[in-house]
Amino acid sequence: xxxxxxxxxxxxxxxxxxxxxxxxxxxxxxxxxxxxxxxxxxxxxxxxxxxxxxxxxxxxxxxxxxxxxxxxxxxxxxxxxxxxxxxxxxxxxxxxxxxxxxxxxxxxxxxxxxxxxxxxxxxxxxxxxxxxxxxxxxxxxxxxxxxx
Amino acid sequence: xxxxxxxxxxxxxxxxxxxxxxxxxxxxxxxxxxxxxxxxxxxxxxxxxxxxxxxxxxxxxxxxxxxxxxxxxxxxxxxxxxxxxxxxxxxxxxxxxxxxxxxxxxxxxxxxxxxxxxxxxxxxxxxxxxxxxxxxxxxxxxxxxxxxxxxxxxxxxxxxxxxxxxxxxxxxxxxxxxxxxxxxxxxxxxx
Numbered sequence: 001x002x003x004x005x006x007x008x009x010x011x012x013x014x015x016x017x018x019x020x021x022x023x024x025x026x027x028x029x030x031x032x033x034x035x036x037x038x039x040x041x042x043x044x045x046x047x048x049x050x051x052x053x054x055x056x057x058x059x060x061x062x063x064x065x066x067x068x069x070x071x072x073x074x075x076x077x078x079x080x081x082x083x084x085x086x087x088x089x090x091x092x093x094x095x096x097x098x099x100x101x102x103x104x105x106x107x108x109x110x111x112x113x114x115x116x117x118x119x120x121x122x123x124x125x126x127x128x129x130x131x132x133x134x135x136x137x138x139x140x141x142x143x144x145x146x147x148x
Numbered sequence: 149x150x151x152x153x154x155x156x157x158x159x160x161x162x163x164x165x166x167x168x169x170x171x172x173x174x175x176x177x178x179x180x181x182x183x184x185x186x187x188x189x190x191x192x193x194x195x196x197x198x199x200x201x202x203x204x205x206x207x208x209x210x211x212x213x214x215x216x217x218x219x220x221x222x223x224x225x226x227x228x229x230x231x232x233x234x235x236x237x238x239x240x241x242x243x244x245x246x247x248x249x250x251x252x253x254x255x256x257x258x259x260x261x262x263x264x265x266x267x268x269x270x271x272x273x274x275x276x277x278x279x280x281x282x283x284x285x286x287x288x289x290x291x292x293x294x295x296x297x298x299x300x301x302x303x304x305x306x307x308x309x310x311x312x313x314x315x316x317x318x319x320x321x322x323x324x325x326x327x328x329x330x331x332x333x334x335x336x337x338x339x
Contacts (some may be wrong), residue, residue: 005333006301012275012282013302017196019271026209028191030184031220034213 181225186233187216194241200298201245202252203287211248215240238303239313242295249291285335293328296321 191212199209215237223230230236272280286294292314299305299313307325311318 005329005336006338008282009280009286009297009332012279012286013200013298015275015279016283018162019274019304020192020196020199020205020208022192024205025192025195028187029213030187031216032181032184032225035221036215102198109322 162242181218182227182233183216183223183225186227186237190234190237191216192195194237197238197298197303198241198245200302201291201294202248208245208247211241211244215244222227235313238299238305239315241297242313245297246291281336282332288335289331290329291325293331296324297328297332300325 194215195205195208198211202208218240219227219230219233219236227233239240246309255272255333286297289297295314296310299310300307307314307318307321310321314321316324
């Protein structure tokens with residue numbers, strides 16, 4: 001019984017397989033044509049060195065100019081500004097004509113027209129300019145006298 | 149100058165040796181790749197094997213094409229590292245056919261009933277009554293049972309080769325074949 005069944009099974013499988021012929025198959029495309037292999041793999045690996053190169057360039061850009069900037073400039077500024085800070089009170093007398101500080105001008109505004117009418121001396125530090133102004137007129141007057 | 153002269157000749161000799169090795173490895177430059185030769189020589193038998201497992205020809209052709217493509221992508225045109233390409237193909241086709249049957253069964257569980265994938269009407273007509281009955285009974289087996297019977301009675305593989313192909317033990321092959329034959333006998337006896 002088993003032998004008969006096996007024979008029938010074998011003959012059925014052979015008959016079914018025999019129906020599949022070369023003419024019935026679709027046009028066969030060889031794998032080398034259907035799925036190109038090497039080029040795709042090269043292109044897949046290309047982003048890796050590209051990414052590494054981009055990362056290296058980015059690292060160089062961030063670290064390269066950043067290193068010299070903070071080191072020399074930062075320490076130099078405080079060293080200069082510190083000695084300048086005591087001299088700043090004298091400078092405002094020269095520079096302060098800047099009208100940006102309009103609030104400071106307001107209280108001194110009534111003084112400016114009465115003295116000389118020069119906006120520079122008005123806005124300058126009122127505490128120090130008197131000493132300068134008082135010294136200047138005596139020099140000016142003698143010089144003016146001989147010239148006449 | 150004297151010390152530089154030997155180096156170009158040495159380089160030329162090395163180039164020649166490497167070119168000779170490459171040419172020997174590839175064979176003649178006009179020879180088609182091994183994968184293409186295997187494709188043209190084994191495609192039909194692999195499609196037949198797949199048809200016996202999944203019944204319809206288009207699915208079988210797709211399975212075989214996928215297996216050849218996977219073989220080419222994994223091992224290249226020269227099939228390096230493949231000791232037995234034929235065994236590789238049989239294993240690949242068997243596994244792919246089993247996956248196709250599993251997908252088909254899953255789809256059948258979630259979709260409304262559809263006509264089953266059976267051989268075309270002209271194919272059925274050309275078969276004898278006994279063959280038709282036998283193939284119908286074969287369709288009722290599980291995928292594993294069907295694979296074992298096809299590999300044993302059509303591919304003429306031994307139990308050990310079937311075990312290697314399906315990656316199961318030899319005892320599993322034996323018991324699966326015995327159970328499948330028992331089922332077939334019962335069904336054919338009913339008819």
